[in-house]
Amino acid sequence: MTPIFDWAFAWEILPALGSALIITIQATLLGMALAVVLGLVLAMLRRVRSRWISTPVAVLIEFVRSTPLLVQMYFLFYVLPQSGVQLSPLVTGILALGVHYAAYCAEVYRAGIESVPRGQFEAATALNLSPWRTAVGVVLPQAIPPVVPALGNYLVAMFKDTPLLSAITVVELLQQSKIIGSATFRYTEPLTLVGLLFLLLSLIAAWGVRRLEAWLKKFGGSR
Amino acid sequence: MEEFAALLPPLLDGLWMTLRITAGAAVLAIPLALAAGLARLSTCRAISVVALVYIETFRGTSALVQLFWFYYVLPLFGLKLPAVTVGIVVLAANAGAYGAEVVRGAILAVAPGQREAAVALNMSSAKILRRIVLPQAFPAMLPPAGNLLIELLKNTALVSLITITDLTFRGQMLRAETLRTTEIFLMLLLLYFAVALVITAGIRLLERRFRVR
Numbered sequence: 001m002t003p004i005f006d007w008a009f010a011w012e013i014l015p016a017l018g019s020a021l022i023i024t025i026q027a028t029l030l031g032m033a034l035a036v037v038l039g040l041v042l043a044m045l046r047r048v049r050s051r052w053i054s055t056p057v058a059v060l061i062e063f064v065r066s067t068p069l070l071v072q073m074y075f076l077f078y079v080l081p082q083s084g085v086q087l088s089p090l091v092t093g094i095l096a097l098g099v100h101y102a103a104y105c106a107e108v109y110r111a112g113i114e115s116v117p118r119g120q121f122e123a124a125t126a127l128n129l130s131p132w133r134t135a136v137g138v139v140l141p142q143a144i145p146p147v148v149p150a151l152g153n154y155l156v157a158m159f160k161d162t163p164l165l166s167a168i169t170v171v172e173l174l175q176q177s178k179i180i181g182s183a184t185f186r187y188t189e190p191l192t193l194v195g196l197l198f199l200l201l202s203l204i205a206a207w208g209v210r211r212l213e214a215w216l217k218k219f220g221g222s223r
Numbered sequence: 224m225e226e227f228a229a230l231l232p233p234l235l236d237g238l239w240m241t242l243r244i245t246a247g248a249a250v251l252a253i254p255l256a257l258a259a260g261l262a263r264l265s266t267c268r269a270i271s272v273v274a275l276v277y278i279e280t281f282r283g284t285s286a287l288v289q290l291f292w293f294y295y296v297l298p299l300f301g302l303k304l305p306a307v308t309v310g311i312v313v314l315a316a317n318a319g320a321y322g323a324e325v326v327r328g329a330i331l332a333v334a335p336g337q338r339e340a341a342v343a344l345n346m347s348s349a350k351i352l353r354r355i356v357l358p359q360a361f362p363a364m365l366p367p368a369g370n371l372l373i374e375l376l377k378n379t380a381l382v383s384l385i386t387i388t389d390l391t392f393r394g395q396m397l398r399a400e401t402l403r404t405t406e407i408f409l410m411l412l413l414l415y416f417a418v419a420l421v422i423t424a425g426i427r428l429l430e431r432r433f434r435v436r
Contacts, residue, residue: 004299004300063412063416065373066373066376066377066415066416066419066420066423067377067412067415067416067419068376068377068378068379068380068381068391068415069377069380070380070381070383070384070391071380071391071394071408071411071412071415072412074391074394074395074408075408075409075411075412078398078404078408079404079405079408082404082405160283160284160285160286161285162285163285163287163288164287164381166287167384174285174287174288174291178291181295187295187296187299188296188299191288191291191292191295191296192292192296194288195284195288195289195292198283198284198285198288199279199280199283199284202282202283202284203279203283206283
């Protein structure tokens with residue numbers, strides 16, 4: 001009888017999981033790059049004075065935040081090709097991750113912008129700076145550094161959401177382990193290894209975010 | 224419009240399953256979060272470490288991986304559970320781990336003088352917890368708990384991948400039958416959004432109720 005957890009088999013499948021891990025990390029980093037940029041755009045649009053822009057953006061953010069990422073992924077995966085946009089499953093998945101987390105990031109940026117003292121806005125107005133220069137030169141440099149740890153937490157959260165890509169046929173870590181499982185009829189080792197890999201990497205990432213937070217607390221105030 | 228109406232009944236069937244799983248997991252997650260959050264604060268090292276391992280395991284791995292692990296691996300140890308049970312238990316364990324951190328944070332935020340005064344009055348530690356600490360920590364737990372409940376609702380979509388016929392699964396089935404992809408997924412998103420709005424409104428009510436005092 002084979003043991004419950006076959007170490008030799010686990011060792012054997014590790015390289016296959018490793019190459020799938022690269023796809024997972026790629027999706028996380030690209031998705032986050034999109035989320036960080038798009039989130040900032042959404043946060044700024046939400047602050048535009050015209051109600052015709054800020055209200056729909058606020059509703060959109062709320063909508064994306066309170067509907068499941070999996071359904072959003074299906075939506076992009078099945079509906080985009082119908083409207084003539086042909087993207088690979090991986091790109092579709094990265095787009096879904098990016099848009100979903102952009103809505104979260106927008107709220108993070110908003111908190112950062114709201115914590116900038118009013119006097120800074122008033123001083124920029126008194127100096128006759130354009131809205132663009134006020135945002136880019138005065139407000140954002142003060143608003144973004146304090147929220148970097150919060151963004152880091154969402155990076156970790158996004159990393160843990162990448163297995164959803166398996167539902168739209170991307171062969172990332174989880175899908176790779178299921179392929180191994182269905183080929184060998186052994187699910188224990190691949191699925192356990194995937195769990196451990198996620199645990200290890202997200203503990204390391206969380207530790208990194210904590211260090212960053214401590215560093216920002218120590219040196220961030222000296223500007 | 225009539226075609227929309229024809230799509231609705233099967234989706235509502237799925238919504239019912241989604242609501243049952245959300246409610247079941249939430250009911251299970253609340254005591255779990257309380258127990259783990261309190262255990263984490265225990266002065267007994269062993270209890271605190273057990274809670275830490277539980278919290279970090281479920282917060283550190285992906286919810287979908289957890290679902291698959293319990294769905295595929297547990298039967299190999301001879302424990303065969305129905306998919307719905309696996310779904311509810313895993314989602315509850317996941318939400319409970321996040322909730323434990325909420326509980327811990329809220330309890331730590333209660334002014335230390337409160338506890339000291341209760342000790343000075345010679346109250347037992349169980350009584351201090353029940354009468355002094357938890358009632359004051361509760362309002363601080365509400366807003367994050369509401370967010371977690373919405374996260375839980377969203378996570379229930381994952382159970383469609385372990386063959387449970389929830390809202391997302393029904394949507395997929397309908398899509399395969401009717402190929403009315405855009406309408407179906409739009410309705411799916413709107414239904415989830417509607418439930419999330421109801422949850423938000425409910426939490427707001429509770430918040431108002433407990434902030435008055």
